[in-house]
Amino acid sequence: xxxxxxxxxxxxxxxxxxxxxxxxxxxxxxxxxxxxxxxxxxxxxxxxxxxxxxxxxxxxxxxxxxxxxxxxxxxxxxxxxxxxxxxxxxxxxxxxxxxxxxxxxxxxxxxxxxxxxxxxxxxxxxxxxxxxxxxxx
Amino acid sequence: xxxxxxxxxxxxxxxxxxxxxxxxxxxxxxxxxxxxxxxxxxxxxxxxxxxxxxxxxxxxxxxxxxxxxxxxxxxxxxxxxxxxxxxxxxxxxxxxxxxxxxxxxxxxxxxxxxxxxxxxxxxxxxxxxxxxxxxxxx
Numbered sequence: 496x497x498x499x500x501x502x503x504x505x506x507x508x509x510x511x512x513x514x515x516x517x518x519x520x521x522x523x524x525x526x527x528x529x530x531x532x533x534x535x536x537x538x539x540x541x542x543x544x545x546x547x548x549x550x551x552x553x554x555x556x557x558x559x560x561x562x563x564x565x566x567x568x569x570x571x572x573x574x575x576x577x578x579x580x581x582x583x584x585x586x587x588x589x590x591x592x593x594x595x596x597x598x599x600x601x602x603x604x605x606x607x608x609x610x611x612x613x614x615x616x617x618x619x620x621x622x623x624x625x626x627x628x629x630x631x632x
Numbered sequence: 633x634x635x636x637x638x639x640x641x642x643x644x645x646x647x648x649x650x651x652x653x654x655x656x657x658x659x660x661x662x663x664x665x666x667x668x669x670x671x672x673x674x675x676x677x678x679x680x681x682x683x684x685x686x687x688x689x690x691x692x693x694x695x696x697x698x699x700x701x702x703x704x705x706x707x708x709x710x711x712x713x714x715x716x717x718x719x720x721x722x723x724x725x726x727x728x729x730x731x732x733x734x735x736x737x738x739x740x741x742x743x744x745x746x747x748x749x750x751x752x753x754x755x756x757x758x759x760x761x762x763x764x765x766x767x768x769x770x
Contacts, residue, residue, distance in 0.1 A: 520693065553650065590716050
């Protein structure tokens, strides 16, 4: 099988989303956690901070086990779109109520029609954006 | 106990992002570049398997009606489609398409101390906060 890393990685992503669901009925994607984490005084906020801490720890573990980025060539992407992209990703995800994990994993996993629409829209727009960029550069 | 649940969930989720290649912007760009001969559809398996795992957990919870700590299951999917959903998803799509990075990988990347990712992350939190503060986005 050629896609074992993708499939196992997806299972881990699904499990990381499903554990807070099973234990606490918490339905949240990463952008939802990120917004909650901005208000660490609340109960949900504290949990979100701990979850995001786990994400950073996973990156450190990934490095500890000798794994680096598959390809550091992403630096070829010029620096100016990074903050623009970050702003659009953060603002857009919260305006629509979810990102790749919130609408993608949790939303599709709950068979939510709204999330299906959101996933189709953001994937198509991302593909069109990539196409326009490649035509330009 | 609660902290352990959320910490472990974050670690497992992040390892999944790393293993699957979602933290590699070039791989994500390769997935989004549908019109090129170099198109790499592998990442669709990431979404597919994650959705299957979450679907099973959700059915389990629907069957039990309550989570392990006794919280009732809420299903927020009954709200009608809104212009905010469509517009937000389109804005998110432009950002994702620009560099091939979505929120989870951006946070995992804090461990790699990369300047571009740091710029992305700060701007992402600014975007999240702006949306939370504008009166008409709620």
